[in-house]
Amino acid sequence: MSAAAIDTVDDDLWSAIGDPTRRRIVDLLLTHGDGTATTLSEQLPVTRQAVAKHLGVLDRVVLVRATPAGREKRYRVDEAQLAHAVAQLASVTAAWDARLRRIKRIAETIQHDRPASKRRTTSGG
Amino acid sequence: MERGTIEREIYIEASPEVVFEVVSSPEHLREWWPDEARYERVPGASGEIVFGECDAGGTVVAFTVVDVRAPHSFTFRWTHPAGEEAIAGNSLLVTFDLAPTGGGTLLRMTESGFREMGWEAAVLEQQYHDHLSGWDLHLSRLVPYLATLELQP
Numbered sequence: 698m699s700a701a702a703i704d705t706v707d708d709d710l711w712s713a714i715g716d717p718t719r720r721r722i723v724d725l726l727l728t729h730g731d732g733t734a735t736t737l738s739e740q741l742p743v744t745r746q747a748v749a750k751h752l753g754v755l756d757r758v759v760l761v762r763a764t765p766a767g768r769e770k771r772y773r774v775d776e777a778q779l780a781h782a783v784a785q786l787a788s789v790t791a792a793w794d795a796r797l798r799r800i801k802r803i804a805e806t807i808q809h810d811r812p813a814s815k816r817r818t819t820s821g822g
Numbered sequence: 823m824e825r826g827t828i829e830r831e832i833y834i835e836a837s838p839e840v841v842f843e844v845v846s847s848p849e850h851l852r853e854w855w856p857d858e859a860r861y862e863r864v865p866g867a868s869g870e871i872v873f874g875e876c877d878a879g880g881t882v883v884a885f886t887v888v889d890v891r892a893p894h895s896f897t898f899r900w901t902h903p904a905g906e907e908a909i910a911g912n913s914l915l916v917t918f919d920l921a922p923t924g925g926g927t928l929l930r931m932t933e934s935g936f937r938e939m940g941w942e943a944a945v946l947e948q949q950y951h952d953h954l955s956g957w958d959l960h961l962s963r964l965v966p967y968l969a970t971l972e973l974q975p
Contacts, residue, residue, distance in 0.1 A: 790828055793931055797832040799854035800929065804844045808836035 713758045733769040827934040835926040842893035845918045
């Protein structure tokens with residue numbers, strides 16, 4: 698769990714959780730505690746092979762962890778890594794929300810301080 | 823093609839012309855984002871934005887204007903390595919779209935490139951301010967950051 702390993706994960710995290718099918722898989726795993734490609738494909742409109750592929754992507758960014766279960770692998774969500782991904786997304790959006798609130802305040806102040814339109818006899822600049 | 827996009831929008835009670843000035847001019851940019859902003863508002867013009875004091879360990883970040891369509895949209899790239907041309911894959915792409923709505927302006931911000939760049943680059947000034955020991959920030963700037971910090975693991 699070195700910092701470098703986490704940085705590598707960060708680059709791929711968005712694409713891992715950006716896909717709707719993978720988000721659905723994470724949802725199902727959170728709801729049921731765990732699942733295999735077979736049990737998950739029964740609840741999704743995609744093939745077992747497709748689910749296995751998505752699980753592979755999620756596994757690479759450590760959003761899920763696998764344990765052997767007979768001929769298959771049983772997957773669980775790594776909740777710490779999921780929280781990390783959600784926190785990163787949240788911090789970026791929160792930073793932009795703060796910037797946009799400042800833009801709004803500045804623009805509305807400028808607009809407010811301008812002469813009313815009926816008084817606009819000189820050229821506006 | 824950049825992947826990993828966030829979109830935010832906000833309604834502003836000001837004309838698109840006023841909002842365009844605020845989101846695109848270097849003079850206004852430093853009122854709502856970096857501490858310093860140096861660029862020409864011309865497509866292709868490269869410049870820089872600075873977080874913190876340049877002479878006191880501040881961070882200089884590359885900033886390149888991509889497109890300027892007053893008062894409809896303003897597009898730029900940032901976080902590319904200094905001296906490199908800003909292209910998809912080495913920078914985050916930000917677009918402001920302005921639409922006149924109900925006597926004001928609906929401002930939509932789209933930022934993409936997180937798939938390639940990771941998340942940390944986008945909150946660079948936050949990292950910088952996190953590391954500041956002084957508390958000489960305006961309260962209005964500090965409060966949103968405090969809200970953000972609570973989300974950190």
